[in-house]
Amino acid sequence: MRVLFFILILSLSFKGSSQHVDVWLGAKMDGVHYLDNGNNVQIWGYGYYSPGLWVASLPGPTLEFTQGDSVNLFFINSSPEHHTIHLHGLDVSTDEDGVPTTSFSVGPGDTAEYNFVAANPGGYLYHCHVLTTLHLTMGMYGMIVIKATETNKMYNGGPSYTSTYTFLNSDMDESINTNPLSPGPFNEFKTDYFMVNGLSGNQLYNSVPNHVSAYSGDSVLLRIGNIAYTKVEYIFPEELNAKAYMSDGRVLPMSFDCDTLVIYPGERYSILLVPTADTDEDIKVNSYEMRNDQLESTNLIRLNPNLGIPTKSNQIVSYYPNPSNGLMYFISENPNEKLEIFDLKGAMVYQEYVNGNSIILDLTALQNGTYVLRYLDESYKIILQK
Ligand SMILES: [Cu+2]
Incomplete structure (x- = not known):
């Protein structure tokens, strides 16, 4: 006992x-x-x-x-x-x-x-x-x-996610950081620096940990907070189907679509992105001056950078049709090398030895979508639409 x-x-x-x-x-x-x-x-x-x-x-x-x-x-x-x-x-x-x-x-x-x-x-x-x-x-x-205690759930019993990112918005009056001992009256506070995770402009855009991957089939949880003195406005490409489920540490009575979402100082939102199509249009973050509501600054969070590879077609390599319905001609003046095709998450999904100047790629087994074709250290964007 x-x-x-x-x-x-x-x-x-x-x-x-x-x-x-x-x-x-x-x-x-x-x-x-x-x-x-x-x-x-x-x-x-x-x-x-x-x-x-x-x-x-x-x-x-x-x-x-x-x-x-x-x-x-x-x-x-x-x-x-x-x-x-x-x-x-x-x-x-x-x-x-x-x-x-x-x-x-x-x-x-x-x-x-x-x-x-x-x-x-x-x-x-x-x-x-x-x-x-x-x-x-x-x-x-x-x-x-x-x-949540339930793995990969936004909250217990809530929507699932496949990946997650955290974005904290803040701002700065650079003159105060330069001279904090005599900051002057705070009603004259003039924000001149608008940051996402401490970064802005090109710093933010080129920061790999702050690149969002959200392709069709993914569900991406964003936890966004605002500790700035300015209100911020997130504008999501419509293909992402952004939806707000939580605010300020509580589940909302009703989730709502939020292609545009305004977040005031001190607020936090939990957003789910469930893309229905692939896009590389960036996520826009606008900051507004609180006293007159004027747009002060726009930052860009880079979305799906792998989609940004230009579609190349030059004399050395050509491939058509693109988009393809499954069969694609690939022509190269430099044959006898390995050709590989990757999905946008970096997994290799197809490979073939180019044993002649012209071959036919049979991509019928792949799902519709955008892929990256690699040949002789060059990348080419190809699209499958069956
Ligand atoms: Cu302190």
């Missing part, structure tokens, strides 16, 4: 699969951030703390938990000023949420601890709540993602 009881207790304690998670986050005021205009500016920020060398980044690391996790967030203030970690939108008690007047503030060189349970899946924010306007624009913020 005693053994049975012991087994029961053991199985109960494992059944919830909730984990104890320790995270060590530090704050520093000597970080450097490189801007798309070529300038590097001083930042104050968070970073994963380690006893050796560690750096603060803008944004701070994305903290990921699973629903039910019991979290000990240790905060090491390695800077000469007070800071906190405000857990924006998380279901935590007031004394753990990092607002100095109702929670606590962490002095220079001090270590503190925030304890909470990751209650609800979704996207959240964290930021310093000491002189918030100044400490925010200096870079003290990051994103928190709580995953």
Whole structure:
């Protein structure tokens, strides 16, 4: 009987699969951030703390938990000023949420601890709540993602996804980062830098981790947050069928189509992309000045870069028809090499030895869609439409 009881207790304690998670986050005021205009500016920020060398980044690391996790967030203030970690939108008690007047503030060189349970899946924010306007624009913020306990579900019982990306929008008044000790009145705050995951312009567009792959057949979860002083507007190509299911850490009563989605400061959305056709039109991110609602800046998140390979047809290689209904002529002045065809995820789906100047490719076994043909170190875009 005693053994049975012991087994029961053991199985109960494992059944919830909730984990104890320790995270060590530090704050520093000597970080450097490189801007798309070529300038590097001083930042104050968070970073994963380690006893050796560690750096603060803008944004701070994305903290990921699973629903039910019991979290000990240790905060090491390695800077000469007070800071906190405000857990924006998380279901935590007031004394753990990092607002100095109702929670606590962490002095220079001090270590503190925030304890909470990751209650609800979704996207959240964290930021310093000491002189918030100044400490925010200096870079003290990051994103928190709580995953559902059901694998690859947006929330338990919710839609499934095959891949996921996190986008945090923020902005900066560069003059304040250059001179934080006399920032001037904040009603004159003039945002001049608009970022997605800390990057803007070409920096963002060329950043491979921020390229979104969403081809027909995929379902892609985007967790998007806005910690800027400006509202942002996401414009998704209509082929992506963007749909919002969650906002601010809760499931919406009704999901809605959102080819255009406005996100105000402090808000977070969980979006599912279920493309019905392949497109490489980029995702547009517009930022608007809050005082007069004027468009201030447009950033582009690159979508499906593999579709961007130009359709080449020169004297050395030609192939037709393209689009093809399954059979395609391939002609080369340099035969006797291997030809390979890849799908857009990089998997090789066809290969053939080109044993003559002209061969016929039988692609009838492949599904309709866009592929990349490789021959003699060159890539060619081909389309199958049966
Ligand atoms: Cu701070």
